[in-house]
Amino acid sequence: AIQLTQSPSSLSASVGDRVTITCRASQGISSALAWYQQKPGKAPKLLIYDASSLESGVPSRFSGSGSGTDFTLTISSLQPEDFATYYCQQFNSYPLGTFGPGTKVDIK
Amino acid sequence: QVQLVESGGGVVQPGRSLRLSCAASGFTFSSYGMHWVRQAPGKGLEWVAVISYDGSNKYYADSVKGRFTISRDNSKNTLYLQMNSLRAEDTAVYYCAKVSVATITSYAFDIWGQGTMVTVSS
Numbered sequence: 605a606i607q608l609t610q611s612p613s614s615l616s617a618s619v620g621d622r623v624t625i626t627c628r629a630s631q632g633i634s635s636a637l638a639w640y641q642q643k644p645g646k647a648p649k650l651l652i653y654d655a656s657s658l659e660s661g662v663p664s665r666f667s668g669s670g671s672g673t674d675f676t677l678t679i680s681s682l683q684p685e686d687f688a689t690y691y692c693q694q695f696n697s698y699p700l701g702t703f704g705p706g707t708k709v710d711i712k
Numbered sequence: 713q714v715q716l717v718e719s720g721g722g723v724v725q726p727g728r729s730l731r732l733s734c735a736a737s738g739f740t741f742s743s744y745g746m747h748w749v750r751q752a753p754g755k756g757l758e759w760v761a762v763i764s765y766d767g768s769n770k771y772y773a774d775s776v777k778g779r780f781t782i783s784r785d786n787s788k789n790t791l792y793l794q795m796n797s798l799r800a801e802d803t804a805v806y807y808c809a810k811v812s813v814a815t816i817t818s819y820a821f822d823i824w825g826q827g828t829m830v831t832v833s834s
Contacts, residue, residue, distance in 0.1 A: 605774075638820035638821070640757075640821075642757075647807055647824035647825065647826060647827055648757065648807075648821075648824055649824075650812070650820055650821060650822050653812065653819070653820035653822075654820075659820075659822065691756065691757055693757075693759075693820070693821075695818040695819050695820065698771065699759055699771075699773055699774075700747075700759065700762050700771055700817070700818040701747055701749065701759030701762065701818060701821075702759055703749075703756060703757040703758065703759060704756075705756050706756045706757070
């Protein structure tokens with residue numbers, strides 16, 4: 605079964621910082637990867653699909669890259685509303701919706 | 713607007729059963745694969761199960777296989793999760809989620825419900 609790891613598990617950053625989160629798959633998944641943002645008590649929100657496609661309505665400061673086993677989510681200039689937990693998810697093969705363990709971004 | 717609303721959560725004793733529902737509106741429900749995802753208190757997201765747009769294909773996480781059954785009624789625009797032989801480790805918020813591309817069973821989830829809490833405790 606495919607497993608996803610994320611690094612770091614948490615990070616502290618300031619408004620305006622550039623933030624990069626990494627997701628690694630245990631085997632190749634082509635570009636079948638999505639990124640979600642989740643705030644406390646809320647459902648996750650889709651940010652990126654197909655590894656690098658920006659979901660409609662998501663600010664352009666969010667971007668994704670990668671293919672195969674290594675992927676990144678970048679926030680070019682962190683805003684106050686971006687403090688949240690971020691999850692990657694693969695949809696290439698069974699288990700069909702595996703999530704990474706998450707990366708919590710909080711205020712430095 | 714496009715919306716998913718879960719219901720059916722609550723407190724249940726270990727070994728008992730519970731059925732969750734997810735009512736869909738604002739889109740052609742019968743054209744989209746649907747998933748259940750859960751989140752234990754203070755933990756990350758765990759994928760639970762998926763059903764294809766027409767109900768012909770179903771897949772489960774190993775942790776729930778043989779105990780949970782996913783189903784759908786396209787005439788009622790409703791997704792279900794029948795949970796049997798519940799365990800303490802099934803305690804979580806359960807979300808239903810819509811696949812973002814029609815007729816594809818597994819893809820990014822563009823719409824999520826608000827979640828319903830299931831607590832398994834004696």
